Amino acid sequence: MATTGSPNAEIRPGPPLWLLAELTYRCPLQCPYCSNPVDFADQGQELDTGQWLDVFAQARAMGAAQLGLSGGEPLTRPDLIELVSGARELGYYSNLITSGMGLNRDKVRALADAGLDHIQISFQDAEAAGNQLMAGSRKAFQHKLEMARAVKAHDFPMVLNIVIHRHNIDRIGDIIQLCLDLEADYVELATCQYYGWAHLNRQGLMPSRAQLQQAEHVVADYRRRLEDAANPCQLIFVVPDYYEERPKPCMNGWGSMFLTITPDGTALPCHSARQLPIDFPNVRDHTIETIWHHSPGFNHFRGDAWMPEPCRSCDEKHEDFGGCRCQAYMLTGDAANADPVCAKSPHHHTIVAAREQAGTPLDQVPPLTYRNERNARLIYRG
Amino acid sequence: MSAPHHDAIPLLRRGFRLQWEPAQQAHVLLYPEGMVKLNDSAAQILTLVNGERSVADIVATLHQRFPEVPDLEADVLDFLEAAHGNHWLTER
Ligand code: SF4
Ligand code: SF4
Numbered sequence: 001m002a003t004t005g006s007p008n009a010e011i012r013p014g015p016p017l018w019l020l021a022e023l024t025y026r027c028p029l030q031c032p033y034c035s036n037p038v039d040f041a042d043q044g045q046e047l048d049t050g051q052w053l054d055v056f057a058q059a060r061a062m063g064a065a066q067l068g069l070s071g072g073e074p075l076t077r078p079d080l081i082e083l084v085s086g087a088r089e090l091g092y093y094s095n096l097i098t099s100g101m102g103l104n105r106d107k108v109r110a111l112a113d114a115g116l117d118h119i120q121i122s123f124q125d126a127e128a129a130g131n132q133l134m135a136g137s138r139k140a141f142q143h144k145l146e147m148a149r150a151v152k153a154h155d156f157p158m159v160l161n162i163v164i165h166r167h168n169i170d171r172i173g174d175i176i177q178l179c180l181d182l183e184a185d186y187v188e189l190a191t192c193q194y195y196g197w198a199h200l201n202r203q204g205l206m207p208s209r210a211q212l213q214q215a216e217h218v219v220a221d222y223r224r225r226l227e228d229a230a231n232p233c234q235l236i237f238v239v240p241d242y243y244e245e246r247p248k249p250c251m252n253g254w255g256s257m258f259l260t261i262t263p264d265g266t267a268l269p270c271h272s273a274r275q276l277p278i279d280f281p282n283v284r285d286h287t288i289e290t291i292w293h294h295s296p297g298f299n300h301f302r303g304d305a306w307m308p309e310p311c312r313s314c315d316e317k318h319e320d321f322g323g324c325r326c327q328a329y330m331l332t333g334d335a336a337n338a339d340p341v342c343a344k345s346p347h348h349h350t351i352v353a354a355r356e357q358a359g360t361p362l363d364q365v366p367p368l369t370y371r372n373e374r375n376a377r378l379i380y381r382g
Numbered sequence: 383m384s385a386p387h388h389d390a391i392p393l394l395r396r397g398f399r400l401q402w403e404p405a406q407q408a409h410v411l412l413y414p415e416g417m418v419k420l421n422d423s424a425a426q427i428l429t430l431v432n433g434e435r436s437v438a439d440i441v442a443t444l445h446q447r448f449p450e451v452p453d454l455e456a457d458v459l460d461f462l463e464a465a466h467g468n469h470w471l472t473e474r
Pocket of ligand 2 (some may be wrong): 246247310311312314315316317318320321322323338339342343344345
């Protein structure tokens with residue numbers, strides 16, 4: 001464990017156990033809470049097949065065991081099957097994180113044959129209209145249902161992921177029921193984290209405290225029913241940290257076990273870190289070993305020597321590491337500050353104000369900004 | 383969850399994989415978006431779970447390997463019960 005005041009360079013972290021490969025930013029959908037960077041349309045060229053396989057091999061040699069294949073929509077990569085077989089040969093447990101768009105029965109079979117371990121499909125709602133409101137696509141819902149059935153038919157374990165926000169949270173019971181009907185093994189009900197596109201759309205997405213309490217009640221009720229029925233399906237309900245008084249231990253500590261590689265090969269300690277005013281290394285220029293242990297980007301917030309007050313003298317700093325760097329940066333302008341979710345933060349009032357705003361009637365809230373290239377350019381090129 | 387029956391045949395749940403990880407010097411159990419690092423005794427038991435051995439077979443095999451360990455059977459049953467409770471295992 002690091003001690004107070006030790007220079008960051010001396011900290012020797014464990015291996016990157018989790019590798020998230022964001023294969024592409026291309027996606028047929030336009031979710032207004034997408035975690036991709038808001039300027040995704042201007043990002044550099046994607047790594048090719050050989051470069052990805054090399055990244056997989058290097059990280060695996062260091063100890064990575066879990067591999068997430070995500071995006072954007074990873075199915076838009078024509079070499080996905082090749083990447084999956086490569087991962088299997090290396091001994092990864094591979095997770096495909098998909099919207100289900102671009103999936104068909106043949107692809108599900110090919111992925112199974114290539115040794116993929118698990119498929120996560122994201123739904124936007126329990127009904128076509130809500131799905132369309134969020135993803136900007138009409139046919140998506142029926143297709144997703146069909147693909148979820150195909151995934152189960154091929155004996156994959158299946159996680160269904162639904163981003164929860166003020167427009168669908170009151171239907172959380174219907175959403176859970178839909179997932180159970182589809183025989184999901186895990187249901188992730190994830191209230192959005194307000195980064196990227198979701199931050200632009202925070203007022204239009206954040207549920208009120210009353211909505212949240214009602215939803216927690218419904219989830220608890222379903223959990224009891226599942227347990228009584230000895231149903232192994234697990235409900236994972238991630239509540240927004242905006243309603244907490246202490247921040248989450250973001251990524252288990254900066255650069256402690258998670259490694260994200262973006263489509264163009266930039267290495268990040270967390271998938272939203274690209275927005276920070278920090279230079280992150282690229283796998284085209286350095287080995288993963290060098291990136292993980294020696295790059296200024298990864299060492300930036302390791303240990304605790306970087307912490308200002310109130311974190312510096314706080315006895316909880318080894319539990320939450322001062323919270324999320326991205327949230328601190330977005331809401332205070334300085335990524336080293338305490339995450340303002342913390343009641344000890346002098347910026348905590350920004351969170352309190354957002355909670356109060358969450359009750360605003362929908363007709364007084366600015367319309368949602370959808371994640372598409374036109375908006376990406378409008379927002380970032382002015 | 384009650385203690386597993388002696389002739390029950392446990393099996394890793396679909397989507398679960400047990401493997402040795404040199405970097406962690408441990409067996410780990412991998413599953414959708416999750417990983418548990420196993421201690422030695424948990425790994426000794428789980429590596430015997432193959433969908434063919436019964437609970438009684440597993441206990442007998444471990445008895446042979448570790449004749450000096452007291453209360454081995456109770457420990458194995460406790461562990462299998464907990465593993466069932468976590469939905470790591472099913473029965474054939
Ligand atoms: S959040 Fe929506 S728009 Fe963003 S990558 Fe996922 S499916 Fe595509
Ligand atoms: S002051 Fe900093 S370290 Fe202490 S609880 Fe708040 S965020 Fe965590």
